[in-house]
Amino acid sequence: MGGRIGGIALFVLAATLQTVAAQNPQNPEPPGQPSVTVLGSKEVQSIVGSEIRSAADEDMGRIVDVLVDGSGQARAAIIDFGGFLGVGSRKIAVDWKALHFVPAASARYRIVLELTKDQVKPAPEYKEGKPTIVLGAAGNLEPLP
Amino acid sequence: MAGIGALSPSIAAADAGAEVPHPSRRSLHGLDWFVFFVADVQAGFGPFVAVYLTTQKWTQFDIGLVMTVAGLVALVGQVPGGALVDAARSERVVAGAAIAAIGGSALAYAMWPIFPVVLAAASLQAAASCALGPAIAAISLGLVGHAAIGERFGRNARFASIGAGLSAGVMGACGYFFSARSVFFVTAALLVPALLVLRRLAVEEIDPERAHGSLPPAARPPIDLKSLLQKRALLIFGACLLLFHLANAAMLPLMGSVLTMRSSQWATVLIGACLVGPQLVVAAFSPWVGRQAERWGRRPLLIAGFAALPVRGLLFATVSDPYLLVAVQLLDGLTGAVLAVMVPLTIADLTQGTGRFNLTQGLVGTMTGLGASFSPTFAGFVSDTFGSNYAFFGLAIIAVLGLAVVSLLMPETRDAGRDGER
Numbered sequence: 001m002g003g004r005i006g007g008i009a010l011f012v013l014a015a016t017l018q019t020v021a022a023q024n025p026q027n028p029e030p031p032g033q034p035s036v037t038v039l040g041s042k043e044v045q046s047i048v049g050s051e052i053r054s055a056a057d058e059d060m061g062r063i064v065d066v067l068v069d070g071s072g073q074a075r076a077a078i079i080d081f082g083g084f085l086g087v088g089s090r091k092i093a094v095d096w097k098a099l100h101f102v103p104a105a106s107a108r109y110r111i112v113l114e115l116t117k118d119q120v121k122p123a124p125e126y127k128e129g130k131p132t133i134v135l136g137a138a139g140n141l142e143p144l145p
Numbered sequence: 146m147a148g149i150g151a152l153s154p155s156i157a158a159a160d161a162g163a164e165v166p167h168p169s170r171r172s173l174h175g176l177d178w179f180v181f182f183v184a185d186v187q188a189g190f191g192p193f194v195a196v197y198l199t200t201q202k203w204t205q206f207d208i209g210l211v212m213t214v215a216g217l218v219a220l221v222g223q224v225p226g227g228a229l230v231d232a233a234r235s236e237r238v239v240a241g242a243a244i245a246a247i248g249g250s251a252l253a254y255a256m257w258p259i260f261p262v263v264l265a266a267a268s269l270q271a272a273a274s275c276a277l278g279p280a281i282a283a284i285s286l287g288l289v290g291h292a293a294i295g296e297r298f299g300r301n302a303r304f305a306s307i308g309a310g311l312s313a314g315v316m317g318a319c320g321y322f323f324s325a326r327s328v329f330f331v332t333a334a335l336l337v338p339a340l341l342v343l344r345r346l347a348v349e350e351i352d353p354e355r356a357h358g359s360l361p362p363a364a365r366p367p368i369d370l371k372s373l374l375q376k377r378a379l380l381i382f383g384a385c386l387l388l389f390h391l392a393n394a395a396m397l398p399l400m401g402s403v404l405t406m407r408s409s410q411w412a413t414v415l416i417g418a419c420l421v422g423p424q425l426v427v428a429a430f431s432p433w434v435g436r437q438a439e440r441w442g443r444r445p446l447l448i449a450g451f452a453a454l455p456v457r458g459l460l461f462a463t464v465s466d467p468y469l470l471v472a473v474q475l476l477d478g479l480t481g482a483v484l485a486v487m488v489p490l491t492i493a494d495l496t497q498g499t500g501r502f503n504l505t506q507g508l509v510g511t512m513t514g515l516g517a518s519f520s521p522t523f524a525g526f527v528s529d530t531f532g533s534n535y536a537f538f539g540l541a542i543i544a545v546l547g548l549a550v551v552s553l554l555m556p557e558t559r560d561a562g563r564d565g566e567r
Contacts, residue, residue, distance in 0.1 A: 049202045064205050080199065084416040085317055086192025088401030091205075124404055127529075 045101075052079060052099070052111040054098040060113045060120065064091065067132065076134045078126050079113070098137040168288040168350045176288065178239070180281060180301045184308030189316055189332030190270055191395030192546040194254070197325035201258040211260075211266065211267050218271035222561025226275030227507025231357050231367065236283045243277035243344050245275055246270070248336030255329035278510065279503040282489045284346065287356030291497055295490050302485035303428045310424035358493065358502030367500030379495050379505065381554045383512040385451070386488065388547030390516030392454055392540045395524030396501045397477065399540075400461055400470060403533050408467040415467055419474045426478025427485060434486045443491055444552075450483025451548040458541030462534045488513075488519035494558035 052060045061081035069075050076093040083089030098114045113120075114137045123135045195390045233239045250266035250273075257263075281301065289297045312335075316328045357367065373379070397419065404419070405412040438446055453476045462474040492509055496502045520540075528536035 046202060048204070049200045062199055064199055078205075082405040082412060083401060084413045084455075085313060085420060086195060087398055087420065088405040088412065088416045090402055090405065117410075 047077075047111065049099075050111055052113050054116050056114055056116065058117050060115075060117070061089070063111070066096075067093065076132065077119075081120055082117075090123075092118070092120060092123045093126045093134045095134050095136045096108045100136070154539060165292070166288065166290045166350070166352065166355070169347060171345055172288060172347045172350050175342050176281075176284060177300060177304045179339060179346070181304040181308040182335055182342060183244060183277065183281065183496040184249070184305040185312035185335045185439040186244060186332055186339060187274065188309050188312040189251055189328055189335075190247075191313070193316060193320060193325060193328045194267070197254065197328065198258065198263070198318065200325045203258070204238065207260060211264055214264060214516060215267040215271040218268045219274060220511060220518065222272045222275035222395070223305065223514060224353065225512040226272070227279045227510070229276050230279040230283050230503035233280075235348065236280050236287055236344060236351055236353065236354050236356050237346055237348055239276055240280040240284060243273040243280060244272035244336060244339050244343070247277070247331050248339070251329045251332035251336075252284040255326050255333065258326075259278050265434060275510070276433070279506045282493075282506060283356040283503050284351055285489075286358065286493060286502060287351035287353060288346075290352075291357055291493060294493055295438040295486065296432060296435040298486045298489050299432035302431035302435075302482060305485070306424040306427040306431070306481070309379065310421050310428070313420065354500070356502070357500045358496040358505075359498065359500040361367075370501075370504075373496075373501050373505065373508075376495060376555050378558060379492075381550065381556075382491055382495070383509050384507060385447075385547055385551045385555060387512045387516040388543055388550060389451060389454065389484070390513050391520050391523070392544035393459065393480070394517035394520035396454075396458060396461065396537070396540055397474070398521065399524050399528060399533060399536055400474065404459075404467055404470060407465070411467070415471055418471050422471065422475050423478030423481055426475055427482045430479070430482040431486055434482050435490070438486060438490055439559070442557050443487060444557045446483050447487050447491075447555065449553050450480045450487065450546070451544070451551045453477075453480045453483075455541045455544035455548060458544055462537035462541065491558050 006115045047063050048065065050063050052063060054060050063077050064080045065078040067076040067078065074096040075100055076096055078091050078093055080089055081092050094113060094115065100112045100114060102110045102112055113139055115135060120135060124133050126132060195208050195212070198211070199205075228234060230239055247270050250270040253262050253266040282298070285297045285301060286294055316331060319327045359367070401416050401419065404415055408415060415442055434446055457473055457476040457480075460476075461470065464470055464473060474554045488504065488509065492505050493502060496505045499505075524540060527539045
């Protein structure tokens with residue numbers, strides 16, 4: 001019985017959607033134009049693949065991915081850290097709040113991680129599909145739910 | 146046959162009933178430098194691909210996909226690559242075409258880092274490598290013949306490791322001071338000297354029959370695949386190498402990540418030493434290994450090379466001082482020198498008179514590739530579940546199995562082909 005009502009409800013919903021879809025193209029009123037925002041080339045920057053430095057200007061690797069939560073907030077950046085010629089490098093999740101995006105006076109953006117090499121060194125490797133251990137600004141490890 | 150030492154080339158060749166080849170110095174030195182530049186060109190494709198594509202804003206998923214496809218091509222292409230070299234009438238042309246394809250792939254990486262181009266370039270590089278390895282061994286054999294091939298493979302290993310070590314340093318510096326992209330331009334440019342030194346090899350000195358493992362005076366048609374696969378020693382040797390690479394391939398990466406967790410300031414330098422140190426050992430020892438293989442036979446050297454691997458695994462599991470770890474890694478050079486010489490040499494022994502030297506290299510290469518590709522999976526699983534020390538123990542146990550197979554089942558192959566002739 002419940003299934004049947006659900007089925008009817010679904011049918012009605014589908015029919016409504018179909019009507020809406022059918023009417024939309026013929027709608028003489030132009031649907032609101034997408035808004036356009038202009039961002040200066042020094043105002044924003046793509047960050048995947050960017051080098052990051054520590055406050056003491058140590059090489060802290062590159063950002064290879066960004067993790068966001070259900071609301072789209074960035075929670076952690078995955079950095080490819082350490083090693084030499086591809087040996088010994090690890091992917092480590094660092095707290096998004098520990099990253100500082102410094103618009104340098106010169107032409108380039110700089111990304112500074114508020115952690116030292118010694119603090120990042122013992123962090124466990126980030127593995128997709130497993131609980132992520134995020135390295136926070138004070139160097140402490142906090143699991144991401 | 147007993148007691149042949151430094152004089153072996155002429156005696157052994159006379160035994161086999163073949164005329165002694167007298168390759169010119171120009172060809173021999175040409176081969177030295179060709180091996181050197183091939184190692185240079187190949188070095189660009191190692192670790193730099195992932196770094197470069199990351200700087201080009203590739204996602205980790207796409208990078209992984211390209212690497213996986215290239216790995217599969219490298220595995221599946223071994224046998225066809227070897228068969229191609231066996232079928233070719235000019236090994237020099239095959240080697241030139243393969244190195245040109247690899248240089249072209251490097252240029253494609255540098256110019257158009259977009260998915261379809263990189264995927265095609267990575268597959269082309271992997272496929273060309275499958276023919277290039279056997280082609281170099283075939284040119285060597287075609288030039289010097291079976292009697293002098295041990296020392297020749299030793300020289301090849303020396304020049305390959307000098308090339309790999311030097312170019313890793315130079316390209317690392319390029320990547321650091323300029324850009325990851327510049328590495329691929331340098332790689333592509335190295336194609337020019339590689340082709341120039343290849344031209345120095347005199348075509349008429351490379352006997353194609355000899356290069357395929359046939360015996361020139363009585364060049365019979367090559368034996369069929371079935372009777373090749375029925376050679377017991379060959380199957381045992383393939384199994385040994387599978388176990389060896391299953392134990393070996395993950396050891397250095399695992400050790401690298403242990404090292405970077407324990408030492409931060411010197412980690413880069415220590416890992417650099419771990420990569421270059423063994424190369425120096427290979428460069429120093431491999432010609433000696435080639436000479437001793439003729440004097441002592443293959444077994445003692447193979448056993449020594451296989452025995453160093455479990456020792457290395459056990460020491461990695463127990464030693465914690467980062468500087469000692471680098472010293473232990475030098476054992477890798479010992480094993481590397483033995484394997485670099487003994488793998489093509491044993492195959493040359495076992496295929497003497499078959500005309501299937503290069504196809505067999507492809508078969509053995511497939512076994513090697515299988516072992517190497519499952520190694521990180523195994524080590525990664527054990528390391529995640531029980532810790533890295535247990536992963537090293539696990540790898541050491543596999544290495545002991547390999548050592549057992551090599552010392553209990555693998556026959557001496559030095560005189561295999563010559564006895565077969567009688």
